[in-house]
Amino acid sequence: MLDVPARPHGDAAGEIDAEGWTPGVKEAFADRVLALAGRYAPNLPGSVLGRHIVAPDDLARVNRNCGPGDPFGGSHDLAQSYLFRPLPGQPSHRTRVPDLWMLGAATWPGHGVNGASGYIVARSLLS
Structure with a gap:
């Protein structure tokens, strides 16, 4: 998923207590993305062997040109x-x-x- 808020403040679905990209928010967001994708690819969520989540602030930290988190x-x-x-x-x-x-x-x-x-x-x- 490439388009995410640079600095999340809350969650429109009311399921994730988001105040920035904390490790817990990253995991909850990734879980939601996999669950939504699983509607169209039912075996996807159970097929994931591992994952590494890169949030916008992580991206900006490793590449100044990508701040604040430009994936493009x-x-x-x-x-x-x-x-x-x-x-x-x-x-x-x-x-x-x-x-x-x-x-x-x-x-x-x-x-x-x-x-x-x-x-x-x-x-x-x-x-």
Whole structure:
């Protein structure tokens, strides 16, 4: 789940006593997400072997560009847009590591998660 409140204050369902992303709030929220997804994939909740929950403040702590918890590739200013993603000298999703490609929200075409970078890489690999 990518879109969550940066600083939760309460719970609209009245089930989680939320005042920030405490360990208990993270666990309760993850339980709710799995239960809701389980309505459509009934065996999902019982199939989870382990989990690691990253809240917005956790994300911001490990990457300043993602504060306060932006899951879509960090800053959206001009220096982080379009031709400059991921790095100006590293176009076409290729990396300097042979056969390692980079894709996702932080790559061309940038901003958000829409699958376009995966499509571009797949076309390159299949041609």
